[in-house]
Amino acid sequence: MKGFSYLKNVATLELDKDTCIGCGMCTVVCPHQVFALEGEKAVIRAFDACMECGACALNCPVKAIRVDAGVGCAAGMINEWLDSLNLRRRGDGCC
Amino acid sequence: MSYLVPPGLYAIGNPGPTDPVTVTANYKMSYDLVRQALEGRNIWLLVLETHGINVWCAAGKGTFGTGEVVRRVEASGLARVVTHRTLLLPLLGAAGVKALEVQQRTGFTARFSTIRIDDLPVYLDNDQQATPAMGELTFTAAERLVLVPVELVSALKGSLPILAGLYLLGGIRLGFAAPAAFLPLVAWLGAILAGAVATPLLLPWLPTSSFAVKGALVGFLWALLFSLLTGTGSLLEQVPLFLAMPAVSAFFSLNFTGSTPFTSRSGVKKEMRISLPLMAGAVLVGAVAWVAVIFGAFQ
Numbered sequence: 140m141k142g143f144s145y146l147k148n149v150a151t152l153e154l155d156k157d158t159c160i161g162c163g164m165c166t167v168v169c170p171h172q173v174f175a176l177e178g179e180k181a182v183i184r185a186f187d188a189c190m191e192c193g194a195c196a197l198n199c200p201v202k203a204i205r206v207d208a209g210v211g212c213a214a215g216m217i218n219e220w221l222d223s224l225n226l227r228r229r230g231d232g233c234c
Numbered sequence: 235m236s237y238l239v240p241p242g243l244y245a246i247g248n249p250g251p252t253d254p255v256t257v258t259a260n261y262k263m264s265y266d267l268v269r270q271a272l273e274g275r276n277i278w279l280l281v282l283e284t285h286g287i288n289v290w291c292a293a294g295k296g297t298f299g300t301g302e303v304v305r306r307v308e309a310s311g312l313a314r315v316v317t318h319r320t321l322l323l324p325l326l327g328a329a330g331v332k333a334l335e336v337q338q339r340t341g342f343t344a345r346f347s348t349i350r351i352d353d354l355p356v357y358l359d360n361d362q363q364a365t366p367a368m369g370e371l372t373f374t375a376a377e378r379l380v381l382v383p384v385e386l387v388s389a390l391k392g393s394l395p396i397l398a399g400l401y402l403l404g405g406i407r408l409g410f411a412a413p414a415a416f417l418p419l420v421a422w423l424g425a426i427l428a429g430a431v432a433t434p435l436l437l438p439w440l441p442t443s444s445f446a447v448k449g450a451l452v453g454f455l456w457a458l459l460f461s462l463l464t465g466t467g468s469l470l471e472q473v474p475l476f477l478a479m480p481a482v483s484a485f486f487s488l489n490f491t492g493s494t495p496f497t498s499r500s501g502v503k504k505e506m507r508i509s510l511p512l513m514a515g516a517v518l519v520g521a522v523a524w525v526a527v528i529f530g531a532f533q
Contacts, residue, residue, distance in 0.1 A: 140373065140495075141370075144496075145443050145497050146443055151500055167328075167369070170369065172366075190495070197329065198332055198333055208499075209294075211491055211494075212497075213445075213502050214489050216506060217506075
């Protein structure tokens with residue numbers, strides 16, 4: 140994403156090249172252009188741009204992509220943590 | 235006020251069996267903006283039940299998802315309304331919708347179109363082909379600015395008990411009408427503005443990629459400005475200011491990660507693990523020092 144970058148080397152994204160059939164679906168659904176097609180296979184061209192939305196893994200027809208998908212939202216994570224400690228009424232808060 | 239639109243199939247203009255079908259969420263704003271953008275055309279609009287949540291957030295939750303697309307296509311009898319078999323989905327819905335499964339279960343090919351509603355007309359005129367820019371997220375100053383009011387209101391709401399506590403403690407010692415009793419409130423409100431307004435707006439120009447560091451830096455600058463303006467004297471008076479202000483600002487900056495379209499869960503987790511204990515420690519030491527100052531423990 141032009142002009143913005145987040146922490147490096149933290150994303151959980153993995154691409155299994157042997158399984159990849161080069162259909163290009165990941166290059167279509169990724170909103171950060173993390174993937175590119177090189178020859179018959181997809182490659183990860185911008186690993187650190189991954190925001191772990193999970194669109195690629197969900198839409199890969201051969202399950203060649205793995206990512207621990209979730210929303211990068213501090214408030215959401217604090218709420219999850221409070222929920223796990225039973226300190227908060229469930230169901231309030233943001234998306 | 236209701237932000238929900240009943241889910242189902244809607245007609246924009248006077249569409250026929252060969253006209254395209256676009257899909258959106260039943261968040262009123264999404265629905266209204268799509269209708270506005272496509273005004274003057276003949277097109278079908280399939281509205282999914284996302285309980286009034288926008289496409290991106292609902293896709294992350296799975297409510298803008300494969301199951302709902304399949305359910306809505308069946309419930310609306312779409313296959314009898316149109317003769318073609320293509321659904322145009324917003325690109326950000328891809329985190330919840332598995333195109334292949336939609337096709338297997340409904341016979342409709344799910345095509346991801348554009349990220350922004352504004353690009354839809356050009357996409358449609360361009361033979362339903364997306365340009366690279368249509369699939370690329372942006373986060374312009376204007377796009378950040380519209381998010382600031384929400385951040386600000388939620389930060390102020392959460393701060394009310396703290397502001398009350400600051401005023402009460404200061405007032406007991408200094409008198410409730412004394413100008414000095416209001417200074418801590420000004421300091422805290424300034425730290426909120428630093429973290430929830432200044433940091434989001436200055437985001438691309440602040441150093442490092444960490445939101446907490448960006449926010450702490452702006453909070454530090456606020457502490458400096460506050461110190462110069464009020465002429466706070468002793469070292470002990472500087473401690474709460476220079477510890478708590480960066481921490482409070484950093485906290486609200488970190489909160490802004492949830493409003494950006496580029497922060498990953500793993501990144502935010504890492505940042506929180508490191509910075510939350512530091513913030514808590516800084517605020518705690520700052521609070522103790524401040525109480526010591528106003529109650530004159532060291533005088």
